[in-house]
Amino acid sequence: MAWLALASLLVLAAPQPAAALDFATDPVSGYALGGNDPVAYFVDRKPRRGQQEHELRWRDTIWMFVNEGNRAAFEKAPRIYAPHLKGCDPTALAGGFVTIGNPSIFALHDGRLLLFHSEINRFLFLADPQTLLEGAHDSAERLGCAR
Known part of the structure; x- marks a missing residue:
């Protein structure tokens, strides 16, 4: 019975992701697209891992970008790139x-x-x-x- 109480506390204490699984959000990191830059799919025609220094929160999810230009493009038109x-x-x-x-x-x-x-x-x-x-x-x- 004690292990059940301990397990409950561990679940409650665990960090929660930013959103459920909308936008293929990684449940551990909380990054949309598993940390890939959404604009890169359109520009580079392939997924590219974003960098933390270029992240942005939109619709309760954290998005990462490879550079400031991609971040700015997403910020102007997120519904196009998401x-x-x-x-x-x-x-x-x-x-x-x-x-x-x-x-x-x-x-x-x-x-x-x-x-x-x-x-x-x-x-x-x-x-x-x-x-x-x-x-x-x-x-x-x-x-x-x-x-």
Whole structure:
């Protein structure tokens, strides 16, 4: 019984992440996109790890950037650079369930950053993006993945 009380205290004392898992937030560090720069996906066409000296808090989540220019771009237009569907996998959403995307498995589609749980989901999405995106949007609000 004492171990249960101790375990409860440890859980309560543990640092809490900035947000649940919106925007593929790392549950340990609290960084969106696991610490990757959201603007880099558009500029460099690949994920790049941000630096702590260029971080910014937006929507109760901490975002990191590789430089001040990317930080400023995000600050001006966060909805453009933040993952669409709050980082939920659009293929899974189209199927009616929520899976948080992996910041390393992504696609840029119609000017939006989309994250996928797996390479297979990314492949399926790219085979029929319009249909799957429509299905994802239909489920997003109900499943907590709408902005």
